[in-house]
Amino acid sequence: MSVQVKRRRDSAANVAAYTGAQGELIVDTTNDRLTVHDGATAGGFAAAKLSEVITNGRTPVSDVAYTVLATDRSVVYTALTAARAIALPSAASFPTGTPLTIFDESGNCSTANALTITANGSDKINGASTAAVATPSGFIALQSNGAGKWTIIDQAFGAGAQQQVAQGDNGAAIQFQVIEQTVTLSGASTTASVPIPGNCIVLACGMRVLSAVTGAPSFGIGVSGSASQFGSALSISAGATNYGIVGPYGCYSATSLIVTATSGSFTGGTLRLSLKIILLPVSTS
Numbered sequence: 001m002s003v004q005v006k007r008r009r010d011s012a013a014n015v016a017a018y019t020g021a022q023g024e025l026i027v028d029t030t031n032d033r034l035t036v037h038d039g040a041t042a043g044g045f046a047a048a049k050l051s052e053v054i055t056n057g058r059t060p061v062s063d064v065a066y067t068v069l070a071t072d073r074s075v076v077y078t079a080l081t082a083a084r085a086i087a088l089p090s091a092a093s094f095p096t097g098t099p100l101t102i103f104d105e106s107g108n109c110s111t112a113n114a115l116t117i118t119a120n121g122s123d124k125i126n127g128a129s130t131a132a133v134a135t136p137s138g139f140i141a142l143q144s145n146g147a148g149k150w151t152i153i154d155q156a157f158g159a160g161a162q163q164q165v166a167q168g169d170n171g172a173a174i175q176f177q178v179i180e181q182t183v184t185l186s187g188a189s190t191t192a193s194v195p196i197p198g199n200c201i202v203l204a205c206g207m208r209v210l211s212a213v214t215g216a217p218s219f220g221i222g223v224s225g226s227a228s229q230f231g232s233a234l235s236i237s238a239g240a241t242n243y244g245i246v247g248p249y250g251c252y253s254a255t256s257l258i259v260t261a262t263s264g265s266f267t268g269g270t271l272r273l274s275l276k277i278i279l280l281p282v283s284t285s
Contacts, residue, residue, distance in 0.1 A: 002233070008214075016043040041282060055059050073101070080106040083114050088142075088150065090120040095144040099153060103139035110134060117142075125150045126167050168283065175279040184264060185213060185266035189227075192257040192273055199280065200251055204272040205230040205244040212238045213269030216261035221273070227260045236269065246277075 010018070012030035020037025026044060028035055035255055037044035044049065059072045063079040067087045086102060093219040094100065102117060109115060114134040122139045125142065131152060133140050141154035152167075160250065181194045196202060207221055213236035221244060224231030230244035257273060259266075 011257050014192055018023040018042065018044075020044055029218075052075075060280070068100065069105075070181055073098065075100070075102045075105065077080045080104060080108040080113055080115075081115065083112065086115055086117045086186065087116065087119060088120050089127075089142040091123045091148050091150055092146055094144040094146070096144055098159060099141050099143055101141045101154075102133060104133055104137055107136045109136055111136055119150060121149065123148050126152050127128070142216065150186065172283040173281045177277050177279055179275040179277070181273055181275075182210065183271045185215075185219075185259060185271065186270045187279065188265045189258050189260040190266065192259070194257075194275075196251045196255040196257060196275060197277065197279065198251060198255075201248045201278040201280070202251055203248045203276045204246060204274075205257065206276070207234065207242045207244060208272045208274075209236065209238050209240040210270040211268070212236060214273075215265045215267030215269075218262040219266075220260050220262065222258060222260070223255050224258065227258065230257075233262060 007025050007027045008025035009029050012028050015026055015028045015030075015035055017067070018026065018037075019040065019042045020035075022037065022039035024037040024044075026035045026037065027033075028046065029210070031046075033049060034047045035044035036047065057073045057077050059069075060078045061075060063077070063081055063084070063089075065085045068089055070089045071095045088094075088100075102115060106113060111134050117131045117133075117140065119129055120124050125182060126148045131142075137156075139154075139156050140152060140178055142150045142151050144150055163173050163217075165176060177197075177200075181192055183190055183192050199204060203223060207230070213219060216236065218233045218236060218275060220228035220230075220234065221233040221242070222231075230246060231242045234240065234242050257275070259271065
């Protein structure tokens with residue numbers, strides 16, 4: 001025959017006013033929890049429920065929009081074929097000091113297939129209404145202050161992404177970016193497929209010769225009106241490099257990178273260009 005054990009029990013209000021004996025257990029029937037008493041403290045000490053204990057959970061999401069729960073800790077996109085919206089819970093409902101991480105595990109995240117994270121109601125994320133993960137295998141980690149504000153505490157970016165180093169309360173930021181591209185040479189000059197972005201500060205445009213350049217004794221790298229902005233009389237040998245450090249100087253509109261033969265015309269050869277820039281987004285609100 002089973003033995004049924006019952007503990008002393010009462011409403012939360014009555015438990016709060018009661019001082020139990022040392023080691024006594026009282027059941028709070030309002031909140032369905034145990035309280036442990038020490039013989040001196042009114043109300044004793046409430047034991048936490050499992051739902052109140054912060055755990056390192058993993059919530060997989062497959063290629064759909066998602067509304068984050070206050071119990072989520074890591075939201076992981078296992079598949080992604082299009083841009084998806086992620087809605088945050090209210091900052092007030094999320095445990096303060098607990099990181100929330102949103103991660104692209106699929107490796108398919110991009111500018112076109114971005115994960116856009118939207119704050120709840122009037123809440124803000126670093127002073128803005130939204131934040132985004134827009135690079136393959138990128139992630140963003142947030143922390144709530146418990147009263148209307150989320151702070152970005154960590155981010156990771158894939159190749160070619162903007163690395164944010166500072167942001168104001170209303171979205172203005174400073175970002176660094178490296179853009180690498182391969183250029184196959186032909187003719188008197190070759191324009192790279194990826195230009196210098198508009199509204200940025202250029203620090204350098206590095207170069208490596210991947211396969212020997214033919215048809216020209218040397219070459220320069222620059223922009224329209226300044227053919228050697230990033231280097232002149234550069235070596236045509238495979239493995240040759242140039243750092244291409246400049247001013248820096250500001251570009252206010254998209255500007256093509258041009259590789260120009262010193263004389264003659266290119267008949268072959270490939271380069272890898274590495275553009276290093278600073279981006280300066282303005283306030284979003």
